[in-house]
Amino acid sequence: MYVPSVTNPIGDYVREWVPQLVAYLPESLQGETTCSVIAFAINAIICIIAVCLVNIGSAPILIYMERKVCAHVQCRLGPMRLGWHGTIQTIADVLKMLFKEVYSPQGADKKLFYLAPLIVLIAPFMIAALIPFGHNLLVANVDMGIPLIIAVNGFGVLGILLGGWSSNNKYSLMGSLRSGAQMISYEISFALVLLFVVMVSGSTNLMEITNGQAGTVANWMIFKVPVLGFLAFIMFFIASTAEMNRAPFDIAEAEQELTGGYHTEYTGTPFAMFYLAEYIALVTNSALAVTCFLGGFHAPCIGFESVDQILLKVPGVIWFFAKVYFMIWCYMMVRWTFVRPRVDQLMSFEWKFMLPVNMLLLVGGAAYIALSI
Amino acid sequence: MLENLLSNIPLTFPTGGIDIAFYAVAFVILAMAVCTVAVKNVLKSAVFLIFTFVGTAILYMLLQAEFIALAQVMVYVGGVVIFVVFTILLTSHLGEDNFSVNIPRTFAAGALSVAFVMVMVKSLFPAKELATMPSAAPEGYAGLKAIALRLLDYGPSGYIIPFEIVSVLLLATLISAVTVARKEKEEKK
Numbered sequence: 001m002y003v004p005s006v007t008n009p010i011g012d013y014v015r016e017w018v019p020q021l022v023a024y025l026p027e028s029l030q031g032e033t034t035c036s037v038i039a040f041a042i043n044a045i046i047c048i049i050a051v052c053l054v055n056i057g058s059a060p061i062l063i064y065m066e067r068k069v070c071a072h073v074q075c076r077l078g079p080m081r082l083g084w085h086g087t088i089q090t091i092a093d094v095l096k097m098l099f100k101e102v103y104s105p106q107g108a109d110k111k112l113f114y115l116a117p118l119i120v121l122i123a124p125f126m127i128a129a130l131i132p133f134g135h136n137l138l139v140a141n142v143d144m145g146i147p148l149i150i151a152v153n154g155f156g157v158l159g160i161l162l163g164g165w166s167s168n169n170k171y172s173l174m175g176s177l178r179s180g181a182q183m184i185s186y187e188i189s190f191a192l193v194l195l196f197v198v199m200v201s202g203s204t205n206l207m208e209i210t211n212g213q214a215g216t217v218a219n220w221m222i223f224k225v226p227v228l229g230f231l232a233f234i235m236f237f238i239a240s241t242a243e244m245n246r247a248p249f250d251i252a253e254a255e256q257e258l259t260g261g262y263h264t265e266y267t268g269t270p271f272a273m274f275y276l277a278e279y280i281a282l283v284t285n286s287a288l289a290v291t292c293f294l295g296g297f298h299a300p301c302i303g304f305e306s307v308d309q310i311l312l313k314v315p316g317v318i319w320f321f322a323k324v325y326f327m328i329w330c331y332m333m334v335r336w337t338f339v340r341p342r343v344d345q346l347m348s349f350e351w352k353f354m355l356p357v358n359m360l361l362l363v364g365g366a367a368y369i370a371l372s373i
Numbered sequence: 374m375l376e377n378l379l380s381n382i383p384l385t386f387p388t389g390g391i392d393i394a395f396y397a398v399a400f401v402i403l404a405m406a407v408c409t410v411a412v413k414n415v416l417k418s419a420v421f422l423i424f425t426f427v428g429t430a431i432l433y434m435l436l437q438a439e440f441i442a443l444a445q446v447m448v449y450v451g452g453v454v455i456f457v458v459f460t461i462l463l464t465s466h467l468g469e470d471n472f473s474v475n476i477p478r479t480f481a482a483g484a485l486s487v488a489f490v491m492v493m494v495k496s497l498f499p500a501k502e503l504a505t506m507p508s509a510a511p512e513g514y515a516g517l518k519a520i521a522l523r524l525l526d527y528g529p530s531g532y533i534i535p536f537e538i539v540s541v542l543l544l545a546t547l548i549s550a551v552t553v554a555r556k557e558k559e560e561k562k
Contacts, residue, residue, distance in 0.1 A: 112420065144517055147443045154451025158423065161458050165416060177462060184455060204517055 010046065010136060015039045047139045051128050059279045060090040066332055073336040097275075100268035108265065109166040116163030117266070117273035122155040124280035131287045132207045134297050134316040145206040146198050149288070150191045153243070156281070157183045160245075163274070164262035175261030178343060179245050185350040186242035186249075192358040193236045197292045199365045200225055210296030216303045220295040228364045233293045235358055237330070240285040242350070244278065246331060248338040251346060286327035287320075294323050391435055398435070402428035416461050423454050438515040 018039040022030055064079070064087065071078030079086025104113045127149050129139040142148055157180050164176020198204050200221065201212045213220050222229045242249040250261075263274045290296060297316030301308040341349065402425055409421040426449040433442035524532050 109414075109417075112417070115420075144439050144443055147440065147447070147517070151443045151446040151451060154447065154455060157455050158450070158458070161455070161462065162416075162420065165462055173462065177459070180455070180459060187451070 011039075011043045014042050014046070018042065047129070050137075051125060051139060054133070055125060055128050055280045055283065056276065058283050059276050060094060062279045062282060062328065063093070064090045065328070066335075069329065069332040070336050073333070094272070097272045098269060102268040102270060105168055105265045107168040109168070112162050112166035113265075114270060116159045116166060117270045117277070118159075119155055119162065120159030120277040121273060121280075122159075123152045124156075124277055124284045126152045127284040127288065128280070130206055131284065131291055132210050132296060133287075133320050137317060138207060141205070141207055143205050145209075146194050146204040150187075150194065153187055153190070156243075156277070157187075159277075160262050163266070167262075167265035169265050171259050171264045172262050175264070178251055179262060182249065182251065182346060182350075183243060183245070185347060186239050186354070189235065189239040189350060189354040189358050190243050192355075192362060193232055193239060194292065196228075196232050196358075196361050196365045197221060199362065199369065200229075206291050206296075210291055210298070213295040214298050216301045216308075217295070218303075220293065220298075222293040225365065225368050228361060228368060229293070231357075232361055232365075233289070235354065235361065236289055236293065237334075239354065240289065241331065241334065242346070244281045244285060244331075246278075246282070247335040248340050249346060250340060251343050282328055282331060283324065286324045286331065289327050290320065290323040294327075296320060395432070395435055398428055398431050402432070416458065419454055419457050419461060422457070423450055426450055426454065436515075437511070440515060440517050440520055 015036075019035050022035050022038060025034070067086075067089075068078045079089035082088040082092055104110050130142055130145045130148060132138040160183070161176050161180045164172040164174075164179075167173075197209065201209045203209055203212065209221075213224070217223060220229075222233045225232075263271055266274060297320040299308070299311040299314060299316070299319050301311055405421050405424040405428060409418045409425060412418045412421060426445060430442040430445040430450075433439075433445060523530065524536050527533055
């Protein structure tokens with residue numbers, strides 16, 4: 001019988017270890033199938049817990065971080081009262097949000113109204129499953145990682161469009177249409193930059209892309225290809241900021257014009273899910289940037305033997321999350337320093353600047369490969 | 374004729390894990406396809422259409438054709454259906470006047486679908502090797518690398534010329550779309 005299996009090193013370990021456990025079962029139950037089913041179940045549960053831990057666990061940290069970064073940019077202190085420097089504030093906020101009443105506005109399409117937040121959460125959770133967090137910490141070692149990421153991103157637009165329409169509110173509808181148009185446009189640049197990465201590294205597997213950047217800092221994608229790598233990184237940064245609907249590209253929920261954008265009518269848990277999706281997208285996009293450009297879980301070795309010895313002693317996961325949180329900090333600083341462009345400026349920026357530059361980037365990448373071989 | 378047909382149907386269907394998965398996914402696809410047509414709200418039928426496309430992608434996955442599955446999701450879910458939803462949202466009075474279907478049209482549709490099923494049965498089931506064929510291609514057969522190498526191959530088994538022609542076609546489509554969407558300068562005044 002065909003049983004799917006989780007292909008990663010921890011999965012291999014579990015598969016080795018399960019037959020010893022199965023030996024304790026009665027004779028009639030033992031066999032190849034039982035082993036593989038149990039191993040798959042255990043592996044699946046480990047994977048689900050890991051993805052949920054990274055995603056849902058980082059959301060409160062990010063909310064706290066966002067408030068603190070925002071406050072310090074604006075010369076305030078931010079949350080200070082609850083706990084040490086306001087650390088318990090986010091937990092209180094999350095609890096408040098979860099205990100709020102869930103209701104839909106009059107005339108809303110109830111099924112779609114509650115389906116939309118679920119659809120929005122598909123993409124970030126799937127992308128989190130593809131990202132290698134460490135040498136052995138990877139849920140799915142998929143050969144077609146980058147195409148899968150590009151494909152799954154479409155669900156985010158869909159959820160936002162459905163949520164905006166089903167709220168039966170003009171603000172929501174306008175917000176969702178705006179953000180839908182924006183996300184579709186910037187998805188093209190996003191995909192093109194990822195294609196540049198694929199072209200230079202010669203693989204669509206995220207693990208192989210990371211391992212292709214092993215060695216010193218000079219081997220990271222951002223420095224590996226002179227100038228073009230840095231340009232691609234900036235392009236990725238802009239495209240992913242727009243893709244996530246974060247400021248300065250947050251015209252979808254421009255408070256002054258559209259109250260709350262597509263989630264104006266959402267309360268309680270569904271609203272929390274939209275919020276969660278936004279912050280998980282922040283983590284996954286930063287993780288993607290780190291994997292594709294900043295060497296993933298590899299330590300930032302600089303070529304001096306004595307320094308590298310110390311740097312290599314730190315596990316890859318810690319390097320990975322340090323880089324991820326650095327990227328998140330960059331996204332947050334951008335959010336609180338730049339002003340929001342108008343809708344037409346945003347669209348013409350994508351179609352008249354980003355897209356041609358990305359095309360040129362692809363041509364430049366091809367030239368680099370042709371010259372370096 | 375019917376007996377002749379029935380005797381040709383291979384009755385020993387394989388019942389492995391993949392086959393069970395296939396039947397489950399196929400059933401879901403069929404249900405969603407029926408919902409797409411039967412639901413009165415246009416937007417809801419677009420949502421059901423998405424589920425149908427995702428189901429088809431899962432079928433490709435079961436056949437080990439991963440890239441085609443991803444292309445299915447990328448093109449249809451991420452592209453086509455999003456634009457369909459967009460168009461629906463931009464049209465006003467959505468869902469207020471449900472379109473009604475009168476009986477002759479239903480009858481014609483029914484007759485057409487029955488005829489289609491008949492043709493499918495007649496052309497598919499006589500294939501004797503249907504029951505004995507391997508249920509999926511070997512792993513990596515339709516992978517990204519295999520497809521890409523075949524697509525850009527100069528040799529007799531390659532598809533480089535159709536590939537290039539399609540790229541020219543896409544370029545022409547893009548330019549014509551821009552021409553249609555572009556505003557003339559006189560119009561602004």
